[in-house]
Amino acid sequence: MSEKNREGKRNARDKMQEARAAEEAKARRNKKLAVGGVVVAVIAAAVVVGVVVQNQRSKPETPTAAPAGTIGDKNLVIPVGAADAPSTLTVYEDPRCPACGSFERSFSPTIDQLEDAGKVYVNYHIVSFIDRSLGGNGSKYGANALGCAQDAGHFRDYHDVMYRNQPEETEDSFGSKQTLIDLAKQVPGLDTPQFQGCVNGGTFSGWVSAVQQDFDKSSYKSTPTVLLNGEPIYPKKGDEQISPENLVKWVDAANQGKQLGTPGSHGQSPAPSSTAGESNNPPSP
Amino acid sequence: MAGQQADGGRPSGWRRAVDGAAAEWFGLAVRLGLALVWGWAGLAKVSDPAEAAQAVRAYEILPESLVKPVGWGLPFLELALALLLVLGLGTRIVAIVSGVLLLVFIAGISSAWARGISIDCGCFGGGGAVDESQTEYLQEILRDSGFLLLSAWLVYRPRTKLSVDAWLAA
Secondary structure (H helix, E strand, O other), rough: HHHHHHHHHHHHHHHHHHHHHHHHHHHHHHHHHHHHHHHHHHHHHHHHHHHHHHHHHHHOOOOOOOOOOEEEEHOOEEEEOOOOOOEEEEEEEOHHHHHHHHHHHHHHHHHHHHHHHHOEEEEEEEOOOOOHHHHHOOOHHHHHHHHHHOOOOOOOHHHHHHHHHHOOOOOOHHHOOHHHHHOOOOOOOOOOOHHHHHHHHHHHHHHHHHHHHHHHHHOOOOOOOEEOOEEEOOOOEEEOOOOHHHHHHHHHHOOOOOOOOOOOOOOOOOOOOOOOOOOOOOOOO | HHHEEEEOOOOOHHHHHHHOOOHHHHHHHHHHHHHHHHHHHHHHHHHHHHHHHHHHHHHOOOOOOHHHHHHHHHHHHHHHHHHHHOOOOOHHHHHHHHHHHHHHHHHHHHHHHHHOEEEEOOOOOEEOEEEEEEEEHHHHHHHHHHHHHHHHHHOOOHHHHHHOOOOOOO
16 A cells, blocks of 8 residues: 555544544534423423412402401401591401410400490401411411401400410411310300301401411511501500500590591490400400 | 643542542432422422412512512422432533522522511521511521532532433433
8 A cells, every 4th residue: 555545544534533523522512402401491391380370379369258347458457346436546467476465465455445435446457477487277267267257247356365365376276277166155156157167168268368468568577567547556656665555545645636436336245344454364154 | 631640640539539430429419419408498388379479579679570470480490400400400500500599599688688677588488577586597598508519519510320411421
Protein backbone atom coordinates (compact mmCIF):
# COMPACT_ATOMS: atom_id res chain seq x y z
CA MET A 1 0.00 0.00 0.00
CA SER A 2 1.30 3.42 -0.79
CA GLU A 3 1.63 6.05 1.90
CA LYS A 4 -1.11 8.02 0.27
CA ASN A 5 -3.54 5.14 0.28
CA ARG A 6 -2.92 4.39 3.94
CA GLU A 7 -3.48 8.00 4.81
CA GLY A 8 -6.73 8.02 2.89
CA LYS A 9 -7.97 4.96 4.83
CA ARG A 10 -7.14 6.52 8.15
CA ASN A 11 -8.98 9.64 7.15
CA ALA A 12 -12.03 7.59 6.24
CA ARG A 13 -11.88 5.74 9.58
CA ASP A 14 -11.53 9.01 11.46
CA LYS A 15 -14.45 10.47 9.65
CA MET A 16 -16.59 7.47 10.45
CA GLN A 17 -15.67 7.71 14.13
CA GLU A 18 -16.39 11.38 14.14
CA ALA A 19 -19.76 10.79 12.54
CA ARG A 20 -20.56 8.08 15.07
CA ALA A 21 -19.54 10.33 17.95
CA ALA A 22 -21.65 13.15 16.58
CA GLU A 23 -24.60 10.80 16.27
CA GLU A 24 -24.18 9.57 19.81
CA ALA A 25 -23.94 13.10 21.09
CA LYS A 26 -27.10 13.96 19.21
CA ALA A 27 -28.90 10.93 20.66
CA ARG A 28 -27.79 11.92 24.16
CA ARG A 29 -29.03 15.44 23.59
CA ASN A 30 -32.35 14.17 22.34
CA LYS A 31 -32.68 11.88 25.36
CA LYS A 32 -31.96 14.83 27.65
CA LEU A 33 -34.53 16.96 25.87
CA ALA A 34 -37.09 14.18 26.10
CA VAL A 35 -36.47 13.72 29.84
CA GLY A 36 -36.67 17.47 30.36
CA GLY A 37 -39.91 17.58 28.39
CA VAL A 38 -41.41 14.80 30.48
CA VAL A 39 -40.39 16.53 33.72
CA VAL A 40 -41.87 19.85 32.67
CA ALA A 41 -45.04 18.12 31.43
CA VAL A 42 -45.49 16.20 34.69
CA ILE A 43 -45.06 19.36 36.77
CA ALA A 44 -47.35 21.45 34.58
CA ALA A 45 -50.02 18.75 34.47
CA ALA A 46 -49.89 18.32 38.24
CA VAL A 47 -50.33 22.04 38.88
CA VAL A 48 -53.19 22.43 36.40
CA VAL A 49 -54.97 19.32 37.68
CA GLY A 50 -54.39 20.54 41.22
CA VAL A 51 -55.95 23.94 40.65
CA VAL A 52 -58.96 22.40 38.89
CA VAL A 53 -59.47 19.68 41.52
CA GLN A 54 -59.12 22.08 44.45
CA ASN A 55 -61.45 24.54 42.77
CA GLN A 56 -64.09 21.85 42.59
CA ARG A 57 -63.40 20.62 46.10
CA SER A 58 -63.49 23.99 47.80
CA LYS A 59 -66.68 25.10 49.42
CA PRO A 60 -68.37 28.13 47.91
CA GLU A 61 -68.03 31.49 49.60
CA THR A 62 -71.77 31.94 49.29
CA PRO A 63 -73.42 29.26 51.41
CA THR A 64 -76.24 27.22 49.94
CA ALA A 65 -77.91 26.94 53.35
CA ALA A 66 -77.65 29.46 56.15
CA PRO A 67 -79.29 29.23 59.60
CA ALA A 68 -82.64 31.01 59.92
CA GLY A 69 -82.43 34.65 60.90
CA THR A 70 -78.83 35.20 59.86
CA ILE A 71 -78.09 38.60 58.38
CA GLY A 72 -75.66 40.55 56.27
CA ASP A 73 -74.05 39.91 52.94
CA LYS A 74 -74.45 36.17 52.22
CA ASN A 75 -76.18 35.65 55.59
CA LEU A 76 -72.93 34.97 57.41
CA VAL A 77 -73.73 36.83 60.61
CA ILE A 78 -75.82 35.68 63.58
CA PRO A 79 -77.65 38.59 65.22
CA VAL A 80 -78.72 38.69 68.86
CA GLY A 81 -80.72 41.44 70.51
CA ALA A 82 -82.68 44.35 69.13
CA ALA A 83 -81.95 45.20 65.51
CA ASP A 84 -82.91 48.80 66.26
CA ALA A 85 -80.60 49.13 69.25
CA PRO A 86 -78.43 52.26 68.96
CA SER A 87 -75.13 50.39 69.25
CA THR A 88 -73.79 47.35 67.47
CA LEU A 89 -71.31 44.99 69.03
CA THR A 90 -69.52 42.84 66.46
CA VAL A 91 -67.89 39.69 67.79
CA TYR A 92 -65.62 37.27 65.94
CA GLU A 93 -65.27 34.03 67.87
CA ASP A 94 -63.99 30.52 67.35
CA PRO A 95 -65.62 27.82 69.51
CA ARG A 96 -62.19 26.38 70.32
CA CYS A 97 -60.43 29.65 71.08
CA PRO A 98 -59.47 29.86 74.77
CA ALA A 99 -59.35 33.67 74.78
CA CYS A 100 -62.92 33.64 73.44
CA GLY A 101 -63.88 31.27 76.25
CA SER A 102 -62.45 33.56 78.89
CA PHE A 103 -64.01 36.61 77.21
CA GLU A 104 -67.40 34.91 77.18
CA ARG A 105 -67.22 33.69 80.76
CA SER A 106 -66.42 37.21 81.93
CA PHE A 107 -68.71 39.15 79.62
CA SER A 108 -71.68 37.07 78.52
CA PRO A 109 -73.94 38.00 81.49
CA THR A 110 -73.19 41.68 80.86
CA ILE A 111 -73.73 41.40 77.13
CA ASP A 112 -76.96 39.47 77.66
CA GLN A 113 -78.22 42.28 79.90
CA LEU A 114 -77.22 44.96 77.40
CA GLU A 115 -79.10 43.03 74.72
CA ASP A 116 -82.17 42.62 76.89
CA ALA A 117 -82.16 46.32 77.70
CA GLY A 118 -82.17 47.16 74.00
CA LYS A 119 -78.78 48.83 74.30
CA VAL A 120 -76.81 46.67 71.89
CA TYR A 121 -77.40 44.63 68.82
CA VAL A 122 -74.75 41.89 68.77
CA ASN A 123 -73.49 40.42 65.50
CA TYR A 124 -71.59 37.17 65.80
CA HIS A 125 -69.18 35.89 63.19
CA ILE A 126 -68.61 32.25 64.13
CA VAL A 127 -65.19 31.49 62.70
CA SER A 128 -63.46 28.13 62.75
CA PHE A 129 -59.75 28.33 62.09
CA ILE A 130 -58.27 26.80 65.25
CA ASP A 131 -58.71 23.34 63.69
CA ARG A 132 -56.15 24.37 61.10
CA SER A 133 -53.32 24.82 63.54
CA LEU A 134 -54.27 22.21 66.11
CA GLY A 135 -55.94 19.59 63.95
CA GLY A 136 -59.34 18.11 64.69
CA ASN A 137 -62.86 19.28 63.99
CA GLY A 138 -63.96 21.09 67.16
CA SER A 139 -64.05 24.54 65.60
CA LYS A 140 -65.98 23.43 62.53
CA TYR A 141 -68.39 21.09 64.31
CA GLY A 142 -68.88 23.59 67.13
CA ALA A 143 -69.60 26.38 64.65
CA ASN A 144 -72.07 24.14 62.80
CA ALA A 145 -73.80 23.31 66.11
CA LEU A 146 -74.06 27.04 66.86
CA GLY A 147 -75.66 27.47 63.44
CA CYS A 148 -78.09 24.68 64.30
CA ALA A 149 -78.92 26.37 67.61
CA GLN A 150 -79.51 29.65 65.76
CA ASP A 151 -81.77 27.80 63.33
CA ALA A 152 -83.74 26.50 66.32
CA GLY A 153 -83.90 29.97 67.93
CA HIS A 154 -81.60 29.13 70.85
CA PHE A 155 -78.31 30.61 69.75
CA ARG A 156 -77.63 32.82 72.74
CA ASP A 157 -78.24 30.18 75.38
CA TYR A 158 -76.39 27.44 73.56
CA HIS A 159 -73.49 29.77 72.84
CA ASP A 160 -73.22 30.64 76.55
CA VAL A 161 -73.43 26.96 77.58
CA MET A 162 -70.81 26.01 75.05
CA TYR A 163 -68.22 28.51 76.24
CA ARG A 164 -68.86 27.64 79.86
CA ASN A 165 -68.01 24.04 78.98
CA GLN A 166 -65.10 24.77 76.72
CA PRO A 167 -62.32 22.17 76.87
CA GLU A 168 -58.60 22.94 76.85
CA GLU A 169 -57.54 24.30 73.46
CA THR A 170 -55.55 21.18 72.64
CA GLU A 171 -58.39 18.91 73.66
CA ASP A 172 -60.82 18.51 70.80
CA SER A 173 -63.97 17.54 72.66
CA PHE A 174 -66.15 19.76 70.42
CA GLY A 175 -64.90 17.49 67.66
CA SER A 176 -67.32 14.93 69.12
CA LYS A 177 -70.83 15.59 67.84
CA GLN A 178 -72.24 13.71 70.83
CA THR A 179 -70.59 16.18 73.21
CA LEU A 180 -72.22 19.05 71.31
CA ILE A 181 -75.60 17.34 71.51
CA ASP A 182 -75.15 16.58 75.21
CA LEU A 183 -74.44 20.27 75.87
CA ALA A 184 -77.72 21.14 74.16
CA LYS A 185 -79.56 19.31 76.94
CA GLN A 186 -78.69 22.28 79.18
CA VAL A 187 -80.80 24.55 76.98
CA PRO A 188 -84.50 23.87 77.47
CA GLY A 189 -86.18 22.92 74.21
CA LEU A 190 -83.04 22.71 72.11
CA ASP A 191 -82.22 19.01 72.19
CA THR A 192 -84.68 17.90 69.52
CA PRO A 193 -84.29 15.24 66.81
CA GLN A 194 -84.07 18.11 64.35
CA PHE A 195 -81.16 19.71 66.21
CA GLN A 196 -79.42 16.35 66.53
CA GLY A 197 -79.85 15.73 62.81
CA CYS A 198 -78.45 19.18 62.07
CA VAL A 199 -75.38 18.62 64.27
CA ASN A 200 -74.75 15.07 63.09
CA GLY A 201 -75.39 15.85 59.43
CA GLY A 202 -73.31 19.01 59.36
CA THR A 203 -76.23 20.89 57.83
CA PHE A 204 -74.46 24.24 57.96
CA SER A 205 -70.90 23.09 57.21
CA GLY A 206 -70.97 25.03 53.95
CA TRP A 207 -72.06 28.11 55.84
CA VAL A 208 -69.31 27.55 58.43
CA SER A 209 -66.75 27.42 55.65
CA ALA A 210 -68.15 30.57 54.03
CA VAL A 211 -67.99 32.47 57.34
CA GLN A 212 -64.37 31.39 57.80
CA GLN A 213 -63.41 32.37 54.26
CA ASP A 214 -64.99 35.75 54.87
CA PHE A 215 -62.86 36.07 58.02
CA ASP A 216 -59.78 34.96 56.06
CA LYS A 217 -60.26 37.90 53.77
CA SER A 218 -60.95 40.37 56.55
CA SER A 219 -58.13 42.30 58.13
CA TYR A 220 -58.82 40.61 61.48
CA LYS A 221 -56.39 37.92 62.40
CA SER A 222 -57.29 36.61 65.81
CA THR A 223 -60.23 35.85 68.02
CA PRO A 224 -61.94 37.20 69.92
CA THR A 225 -62.14 40.36 67.86
CA VAL A 226 -64.73 42.67 69.41
CA LEU A 227 -65.90 45.91 67.83
CA LEU A 228 -68.26 48.47 69.31
CA ASN A 229 -69.84 50.39 66.45
CA GLY A 230 -66.91 49.35 64.28
CA GLU A 231 -64.19 50.33 66.73
CA PRO A 232 -62.01 47.59 68.27
CA ILE A 233 -62.51 47.34 72.03
CA TYR A 234 -60.75 44.07 72.86
CA PRO A 235 -58.49 43.85 74.76
CA LYS A 236 -58.45 47.66 74.94
CA LYS A 237 -60.42 50.62 73.71
CA GLY A 238 -57.81 53.31 73.32
CA ASP A 239 -55.92 53.20 76.62
CA GLU A 240 -58.73 51.69 78.61
CA GLN A 241 -58.80 47.98 79.37
CA ILE A 242 -62.05 46.19 78.66
CA SER A 243 -64.04 45.03 81.69
CA PRO A 244 -67.76 44.41 82.20
CA GLU A 245 -68.07 47.80 83.89
CA ASN A 246 -66.16 49.60 81.15
CA LEU A 247 -68.17 47.85 78.45
CA VAL A 248 -71.41 49.10 80.02
CA LYS A 249 -69.88 52.57 80.34
CA TRP A 250 -68.73 52.63 76.71
CA VAL A 251 -72.10 51.42 75.43
CA ASP A 252 -73.98 53.97 77.53
CA ALA A 253 -71.67 56.72 76.30
CA ALA A 254 -72.22 55.67 72.67
CA ASN A 255 -75.97 55.47 73.21
CA GLN A 256 -76.29 58.82 74.97
CA GLY A 257 -79.33 60.69 73.75
CA LYS A 258 -80.43 57.87 71.47
CA GLN A 259 -83.59 55.81 71.71
CA LEU A 260 -83.05 52.26 72.96
CA GLY A 261 -84.12 49.33 70.83
CA THR A 262 -86.95 46.93 71.41
CA PRO A 263 -85.56 43.43 71.81
CA GLY A 264 -87.67 40.90 69.99
CA SER A 265 -87.97 37.40 71.26
CA HIS A 266 -85.36 35.09 69.83
CA GLY A 267 -86.60 32.26 71.99
CA GLN A 268 -83.86 33.33 74.35
CA SER A 269 -84.12 33.28 78.08
CA PRO A 270 -83.48 36.52 79.95
CA ALA A 271 -80.04 37.32 81.20
CA PRO A 272 -78.97 36.52 84.73
CA SER A 273 -79.41 39.49 87.02
CA SER A 274 -75.79 39.74 88.10
CA THR A 275 -73.08 41.27 85.97
CA ALA A 276 -70.47 39.13 87.68
CA GLY A 277 -68.61 36.66 85.51
CA GLU A 278 -69.75 33.10 85.78
CA SER A 279 -67.67 30.17 86.81
CA ASN A 280 -66.49 27.60 84.35
CA ASN A 281 -68.64 24.90 85.94
CA PRO A 282 -71.58 23.58 83.96
CA PRO A 283 -74.84 24.69 85.51
CA SER A 284 -76.76 21.81 87.07
CA PRO A 285 -79.47 20.59 84.72
CA MET B 1 -8.30 11.11 35.69
CA ALA B 2 -6.14 13.10 33.35
CA GLY B 3 -6.96 16.43 34.92
CA GLN B 4 -5.96 15.30 38.39
CA GLN B 5 -2.77 13.63 37.28
CA ALA B 6 -1.74 16.77 35.48
CA ASP B 7 -1.77 18.80 38.67
CA GLY B 8 0.88 16.80 40.39
CA GLY B 9 -0.41 13.23 40.17
CA ARG B 10 -2.12 13.48 43.57
CA PRO B 11 -4.94 11.00 43.84
CA SER B 12 -7.99 13.16 44.45
CA GLY B 13 -9.99 11.57 47.24
CA TRP B 14 -12.74 14.11 46.84
CA ARG B 15 -13.10 13.40 43.15
CA ARG B 16 -13.21 9.67 43.78
CA ALA B 17 -15.74 10.05 46.58
CA VAL B 18 -17.97 12.22 44.45
CA ASP B 19 -17.79 9.97 41.42
CA GLY B 20 -17.79 6.58 43.11
CA ALA B 21 -20.57 4.13 43.69
CA ALA B 22 -20.83 5.20 47.32
CA ALA B 23 -21.71 8.69 46.16
CA GLU B 24 -24.46 7.29 43.99
CA TRP B 25 -25.92 5.44 46.96
CA PHE B 26 -25.63 8.63 49.00
CA GLY B 27 -27.38 10.41 46.14
CA LEU B 28 -30.20 7.89 46.34
CA ALA B 29 -30.64 8.64 50.03
CA VAL B 30 -30.64 12.39 49.34
CA ARG B 31 -33.15 11.93 46.54
CA LEU B 32 -35.52 9.88 48.66
CA GLY B 33 -35.09 12.23 51.60
CA LEU B 34 -36.06 15.23 49.50
CA ALA B 35 -38.93 13.22 47.99
CA LEU B 36 -40.19 12.55 51.50
CA VAL B 37 -40.06 16.26 52.34
CA TRP B 38 -41.99 17.29 49.23
CA GLY B 39 -44.49 14.44 49.54
CA TRP B 40 -45.16 15.26 53.17
CA ALA B 41 -45.45 19.00 52.46
CA GLY B 42 -47.78 18.40 49.52
CA LEU B 43 -50.08 15.93 51.24
CA ALA B 44 -50.39 18.12 54.33
CA LYS B 45 -51.71 20.99 52.20
CA VAL B 46 -54.06 19.08 49.91
CA SER B 47 -56.88 18.36 52.31
CA ASP B 48 -58.30 21.87 52.85
CA PRO B 49 -58.22 24.25 49.86
CA ALA B 50 -59.41 27.22 51.92
CA GLU B 51 -56.65 26.66 54.46
CA ALA B 52 -54.04 26.39 51.71
CA ALA B 53 -55.25 29.66 50.19
CA GLN B 54 -55.19 31.38 53.57
CA ALA B 55 -51.63 30.19 54.23
CA VAL B 56 -50.61 31.97 51.04
CA ARG B 57 -52.73 35.05 51.76
CA ALA B 58 -51.16 35.44 55.19
CA TYR B 59 -47.81 36.34 53.64
CA GLU B 60 -49.45 39.51 52.23
CA ILE B 61 -47.30 39.33 49.13
CA LEU B 62 -49.51 38.06 46.34
CA PRO B 63 -52.60 39.89 45.11
CA GLU B 64 -55.91 38.27 46.01
CA SER B 65 -56.40 37.01 42.45
CA LEU B 66 -53.28 34.83 42.73
CA VAL B 67 -53.83 33.60 46.26
CA LYS B 68 -56.08 30.72 45.34
CA PRO B 69 -54.27 29.43 42.23
CA VAL B 70 -51.00 29.41 44.17
CA GLY B 71 -52.51 27.91 47.30
CA TRP B 72 -54.25 25.22 45.29
CA GLY B 73 -51.47 24.47 42.79
CA LEU B 74 -48.47 24.52 45.12
CA PRO B 75 -49.22 21.24 46.94
CA PHE B 76 -49.55 19.46 43.61
CA LEU B 77 -46.29 20.94 42.39
CA GLU B 78 -44.69 19.57 45.55
CA LEU B 79 -46.27 16.17 44.98
CA ALA B 80 -45.05 16.13 41.37
CA LEU B 81 -41.51 16.88 42.57
CA ALA B 82 -41.82 14.07 45.12
CA LEU B 83 -42.95 11.63 42.44
CA LEU B 84 -40.15 12.58 40.04
CA LEU B 85 -37.58 12.31 42.83
CA VAL B 86 -38.81 8.85 43.83
CA LEU B 87 -38.52 7.75 40.22
CA GLY B 88 -35.22 9.51 39.74
CA LEU B 89 -36.38 11.00 36.47
CA GLY B 90 -34.72 14.21 35.32
CA THR B 91 -33.07 14.48 38.73
CA ARG B 92 -30.97 17.53 37.94
CA ILE B 93 -33.91 19.53 36.55
CA VAL B 94 -36.11 18.48 39.46
CA ALA B 95 -33.37 19.42 41.91
CA ILE B 96 -33.06 22.84 40.28
CA VAL B 97 -36.82 23.39 40.53
CA SER B 98 -36.69 22.22 44.18
CA GLY B 99 -33.92 24.64 44.93
CA VAL B 100 -35.67 27.57 43.29
CA LEU B 101 -38.89 26.76 45.17
CA LEU B 102 -37.02 26.56 48.48
CA LEU B 103 -35.33 29.89 47.79
CA VAL B 104 -38.76 31.39 47.14
CA PHE B 105 -40.02 29.96 50.43
CA ILE B 106 -37.02 31.23 52.35
CA ALA B 107 -37.48 34.67 50.76
CA GLY B 108 -41.19 34.62 51.68
CA ILE B 109 -40.53 33.70 55.30
CA SER B 110 -37.72 36.26 55.59
CA SER B 111 -39.97 38.91 54.13
CA ALA B 112 -42.75 38.13 56.63
CA TRP B 113 -40.19 38.20 59.43
CA ALA B 114 -38.72 41.50 58.26
CA ARG B 115 -42.13 43.12 57.98
CA GLY B 116 -43.10 41.96 61.48
CA ILE B 117 -46.05 39.87 60.35
CA SER B 118 -46.84 37.04 62.76
CA ILE B 119 -47.61 33.94 60.73
CA ASP B 120 -46.99 30.24 60.59
CA CYS B 121 -45.10 29.47 57.39
CA GLY B 122 -47.74 26.92 56.43
CA CYS B 123 -44.93 24.79 55.08
CA PHE B 124 -46.44 21.52 56.25
CA GLY B 125 -50.12 22.39 56.47
CA GLY B 126 -51.64 24.97 58.78
CA GLY B 127 -50.47 28.49 58.14
CA GLY B 128 -52.05 31.86 58.62
CA ALA B 129 -51.77 34.34 61.45
CA VAL B 130 -50.44 33.17 64.79
CA ASP B 131 -49.60 34.89 68.02
CA GLU B 132 -46.34 36.79 67.94
CA SER B 133 -44.88 34.40 70.51
CA GLN B 134 -45.55 31.43 68.28
CA THR B 135 -43.62 32.46 65.21
CA GLU B 136 -40.68 30.19 64.34
CA TYR B 137 -39.08 32.02 61.45
CA LEU B 138 -35.51 31.07 62.25
CA GLN B 139 -36.31 27.35 62.59
CA GLU B 140 -38.34 27.46 59.38
CA ILE B 141 -35.55 29.15 57.45
CA LEU B 142 -32.90 26.77 58.83
CA ARG B 143 -35.07 23.79 57.97
CA ASP B 144 -35.61 25.00 54.42
CA SER B 145 -31.89 25.73 54.11
CA GLY B 146 -31.20 22.10 55.02
CA PHE B 147 -33.54 20.98 52.26
CA LEU B 148 -31.81 23.44 49.96
CA LEU B 149 -28.50 21.64 50.65
CA LEU B 150 -30.10 18.34 49.62
CA SER B 151 -31.28 19.94 46.37
CA ALA B 152 -27.86 21.47 45.76
CA TRP B 153 -26.19 18.08 46.10
CA LEU B 154 -28.52 16.63 43.48
CA VAL B 155 -27.89 19.52 41.11
CA TYR B 156 -24.15 18.88 41.52
CA ARG B 157 -24.37 15.06 41.35
CA PRO B 158 -27.66 14.02 39.75
CA ARG B 159 -26.45 10.45 39.10
CA THR B 160 -27.96 8.18 41.72
CA LYS B 161 -28.59 4.48 42.17
CA LEU B 162 -31.95 2.96 41.27
CA SER B 163 -33.07 5.87 39.14
CA VAL B 164 -34.85 6.08 35.82
CA ASP B 165 -32.05 8.40 34.73
CA ALA B 166 -29.46 5.64 35.26
CA TRP B 167 -31.68 3.13 33.48
CA LEU B 168 -32.12 5.46 30.51
CA ALA B 169 -28.39 6.15 30.34
CA ALA B 170 -27.51 2.44 30.27
